[in-house]
Amino acid sequence: MITFSFDGKAYTAQEGDTLAAALLRNGIGLVGRSFKYHRPRGIMTAGVEEPNALVTVGEGGRAEPNTRATDVFVYDGLVARSQNRWPNLSFDVGSVLGLAAPALSAGFYYKTFFGSAKKWMFYEYFIRKAAGLGNAPTQADPDRFSHRAAFCDVLVVGAGPAGLQAALDAAEAGKRVILVEQDNILGASLIRDPQELDAAWIEATAARIRGAGGRILTRTTASGYWEHDLVTLTQRLSEPGQTPANGVAQRLWHVRAGQVILANGSIERPMAFAHNDRPGVMLSQALRSYVRRFGVVPGKRLVIATNNDDAYKTAQALKDAGAQIVAILDARPAPAGANSGHRVYNDAVPLSTKGARHCLKSVSALVDGKTMEWDADLLAVSGGFTPVVHLHMQAGGTLDWNEDAQAFIPASSRQNVTTIGGAADPQPIFKMVPVSSPNKSFIDFQNDVTLADVDLAWAEGYRSVEHLKRYTTLGMATDQGKLSNMAALGRLAEKQGVAIPEAGLTTFRPPYTPVTMGLIAGAGAKDAGAHVRRLALYDLHAAKNPIWQPLGYWFRPRAYPINGESLAQAALREAKAVRNNVGMTDVSTLAKFEVSGPDAAAFLEIICATTVSQLAVGRGRYTFMLREDGFVFDDGTVWRLDENRYLLTSSTGGADRMATHISYVRQYLCPHLRVSAVNVQEHYAGIAIAGPTAKAVLATLIGEEPPRHMSTVPAVIAGIPVIILAASYSGERAFEIYITASDAATVWAACEGQVMKVGGALYGLEAMEFLRIEKGHLVVGGEVDGRMTPHDLALDKMLNKAGGYIGASGLARPALSEAGRRQLVGLEALEGDIPEGSMLIPSEGASPQGHVSAAAFRIIEGGSVALGQLVDGFSRHGEILIASSPTRGQKARVRVVAPHFYDSAGERYRD
Amino acid sequence: MMLIPCPHCGPRAQSEFIYERTVDSVVPLDAPSQEAMTKLFTRNNPRGVDDEIWRHTYGCRAWMILTRHRVTNEISGCRAIGPEALP
DSSP states (O other), X not given: OEEEEETTEEEEEOTTOBHHHHHHHTTOOOOEEOTTTOOEEOOOOSSTTOXXXXXXXXXXXXXXXXXXXXXXXXXXXXXXXXXXXXXXXSSBGGGHHHHTGGGGOTTHHHHHTOSOHHXXXXXXXXXXXXXXOOOOOSSOOOSEEEEEEEEEEEEEEOOSHHHHHHHHHHHHTTOOEEXXXXXXXXXXXXXXXXTSSOHHHHHHHHHHHHHTTOEEESSEEEEEEOGGGEEEXXXXXXXXXXXXXXXXXXXXXXXXXXXXXXXXXXXXXXXXXXXXXXXXXXXXXXXXXHHHXXXXXXXXXXXXXXXXXXXXXXXXXXXXXXXXXXXXXXXXXXXXXXXXXXXXXSSEEEEEEEEOSSOEEEEEEEETTEEEEEEOSEEEEEOOEEEOOHHHHHTTOOXXXXXXXXXXXXXXXXXXXXXXXXXXXXXOOOOOOOOSOSTTOEEETTTTEEHHHHHHHHHTTOOSHHHHHHHHOTTOSTTTTTTTHHHHHHHHHHHHTSOHHHHOOOOOOSOSSOOOHHHHHGGGSGGXXXXXXXXXXXXXXXXXXXXXXXXXTEEEEEEOOOTTOOHHHXXXXXXXXXXXXXXXXEOTTSEEEEEESTTHHHHHHHHBSBOOTTOOTTBEEEEEEEOXXXXXXXXXXXXEXXXXXXXEEEOXXXXXXXXXXXXXXXXXXXXXXXXEEEEOTTTEEEEEEESTTHXXXXXXXXXXXXXXXXXXXXXXXXXXXXXXXXXXXSSSSEEEEEEEGGGHHHHHHHHHHHHHHTTOEEOOHHHHHHHHHHHTOOOBTTTXXXXXXXXXXXXGGGBOTTOOSTTHHHHTSGGGGSTTOEEEEEEEESSSOOOTTOEEESSTTOOOOEEEEEEEEOTTTOOEEEEEEEETGGGGTTOEEEEEETTTTEEEEEEEEOSOOSOTTOGGGOO | OOEEEETTTEEEEGGGOEXXXXXXXXXXXXXXXXXXXXXXXXXXXXXXXXXXXEEOTTTTOOEEEEEEETTTOOEEEEEEOSGGGOO
C-alpha cells in the first residue's frame, strides 16, 4: 500500500496512480486556487496540459513547486501541498479578490499602476503577496542532474499506436531507433481506449523494438527541437520530491537524429461557458483515462458536453463503471448521437454550472434556443482536439488549417521531421460559438483569462494576436496555452471577421513542458560551473595554506597569512617586505606568446600599438593592444629574445581573448606573413622577485650580474635553464623568471630558499594590488575597462607614430580626442578611506563625473589612495571631490592628483 | 544547436566552435577610419545566405568560412582559411 500526504493529511494510493488519480480516488475535488482570482480549482485533465491542479511536491531542497498533479506518479511517502492559498485551501482570504473580479480585468496592472515608481513599489508588495504560484525552495537541491549525448537514425516522439508502429518499422529495417514517451507506461491513447490494440500488443511491440536494438525511454519528454535535428529530451529518473536511487534526479539528453518522427497526438479542448472552471468539470478523454486506466470514477451523475463523436466513448466508459449518464449535450444537430443509447440533446451548448467550493451541483445549457438545467456532480467537456505541433513548429515548420477538425495540422518543415498519427489527422468536430456570458467563461485557466478579457482587449484596440497575448497574459502561464490558445484565436478571428488561420499564431518556444534549472546546468552546477586550471606550483602554495582567489580560470594565492593574521594584515606585511626588502610571487598565469619568424616584428606591430621593431636583442618594453575601434583592451610586455624571436605577455583574465585575437590576425588578416605565434601560457611557469634586495638575491641564484631594468637574459637556476625578464609591476627593482612548467617547483624552491634567507616574504595578489595601485600601474578589467583610449590613460606618447597597428584608424576618430572624456587620475583621501567602486561627485546630489576603479593605501606611510577615471581629469589636479558609495553608505573627500603615489621618477628601477 | 561541417574534422556540434564575424565586417589593416567604422558598426544583416568566419576553438582550432542561411540555418558550405589554405 502506498501512503502519501496532501496538505498535511495522510491518504493511500494504488500502484501506478498519478497524484491526480490518487486525489480523485480519495474524493478530493478541490486541489488548488487560481492565479489571479483565487477561484477554487480541481483536476481538469490527465496529462501535462493540466492548468489547475498545480501543487508543490517534496520537501526542503527537493521541493518542486508548480508540479502538475497529473504529471507526478505517487510513491510511498510523497508529500504534496496546495499553492496560492492562505490560510488554507478551503478557506482562502485571497478568494475575496474574486468578488472584485472586474477590477482585475485585462491590463489591470498597466492601467492602475501607471505612475511614479514610488507608487508602484508600494503596490508591488501587495501584488506579489496576492498573485503567484508555488514558492521556490530556499535550500539547495541535494540531487544531481546529468547530461548525455546520443545519436540515432530515427527518433520517435510519442508511444501511442502510431509511434510504436513507426519505431517498430524503423528498428526492424535496421535503423538505430530511440522511442520516447513522457508517460511512465507505453500506449498513450491505447491506455484509455484499449478496444482495438490492447496491453498485450503494446508489450509485444515494445519487445520487438528492443529486440531489434531500439532504445525506449519512458518518463522522458522531448522538450525542445533545435537546429539540424537536435532534440533535447528530459528524462525523469525519480519523481518530483523523491530521493533518486543513484543520486541522479533527471537526465538531459542531446539527441542528434537523422530523422525525427513526431507522434505527439492531440490535446482535448475545453469549452468556454460561465463557471467552466469549477471542480467537477473535466475534459472528456481525461475522465475516460481516470475510469479506464486508474479505475477511479470521480462522480455519480455525469453530464457530457461535446461537439464530436469521441465523447460518446467516455459515456460508455462511465456507464460501464456504474455512473449515471444524465445527459449528453451535443452541439451538433440531429441525428448526431441518435443511436448511442444515451439521453442526447442536439443543438445543445452549455451556459453555466452551479456548485460549491468542492463540487459541482448542476449544469445548464441552451438547447435548441431553450434553457435547460440538470443536476450533476460531474461534467465532461470535449470542445475538439488540438494537435500537438510544438516540436514541429520549434523545428521551423509551417501549419495547414484543417476545417473539419477546426485545427492547425503540421505542414512542411525545413528540418527532417514528419508528424504522424492523431496530430496529423485530428478527429472532425462541429464548429460552435460560445453563447454563454463571457464573464467567468475561462479560456486560460492558469492565468485566469476569460472571453470577456479578450473582448476588452479587442475593444481597447489590441488587434494582433501577439498584442492580445501580452495584454491579457493569455497563454503565458507554465502550460504555455496548451488548452487556451485555440479558444482565444477563435474569439479574435470572430471579432476580426476572418477565418482562424488569418488571425495569426503566436510562436511555439521550447521547452514543451517546464524544465528545472538544475537540469539545464547539469553536471556544470555548483563548483563545476567553470573549469578550473591548476597552477604548476599549486602543491607548493597549498602546503602554505594561503587564502585563494579566483583569477581567470585559476585559483591564485591572495595572501599567505602566518600566526593567525587576517587577510589585510598578511597582505600589508607582504607588501612591506617588497618595499623594504624582497618578496616573491607566482605570476604563472600571465598570457604568454612566442612570436618568431622573419616577419615577427612586423606582426607584433600590427597586434601592439607601440613600436616593437626598434627593440635591441635582449631588451623589452611595456606595450598595449587596441580593439579595432581604438579602445585599449589589453596590455603587457614584449621582449626580443633573439634576432627573430619575441616573447609577448598580456593579462591573465584576457588570455583566451588575446589568444583568439592573435590567431585571427595571424590566420585571417595576415596569412602571408612569415611568422609563427604560439600560445605558451602554460608551457612556462613564472616567478616574480621584487624589492630593493631582489637584485642581490637573483645574483646569488644565477651566479652572474642580473640584467638591467627592461632587459632579458637566459640563465640557469638550480641547474634548470630559465629566462629572466627584468620588469617591475610593483615599482621596485624586480625580475620575472620563466621556467618550463614541469621544472617550476625546483626553481621556486631555490628562489624561496634565497628570499627567506635574506628575510623576505612570499606575497599574493592582495599585496600585488596594493603595490601596483601605489605605483599607478594599470590593471586590465580595472582602469582598462574597454572604454578608455590610449589618450585617456596617458599612454598616447607610446603610440607607434608610423601607425599600421590594429585600432589606429578607429583611434583617429576626432571624438576620441575631444574634451569631456574620462581620464585616468590619482586620488588622495583628505580623511578616512576611499570606497572602491564609488562615484566621483563635485558636491552632494551632483551627477557623477567619474568613478574609483581601485583603492588601496600608501604602504609605508599609510593614508588612503586610489586610481580613478574622471571627466577631463588631467587638467583637474588639485580639485577636491567626494568619492561616494550610497549603496554602502561610505564616502570620503578626495584630492585629484597625478596617478603615481610612489617613486614617480622611476629611480628605484635603476641600479 | 547547429551541426557544423568542419573542413578538417567533419560534422561537429556548434558548441565546439566560436563565431567571429561576417566576412563583410572584416576590417582590412589599411582601411581608412570611415571605412573601418562602417565595417564595424553599420553591418548588413541579410535575410538570406551570408558568409561567416568561425573557429573550431574546442577542436582543431582552425578558422573557416561558413556559408549559412541566416533564417533557416541551412549550411551550404564550409571552407578552410589561413596560411595553409593559401593558393
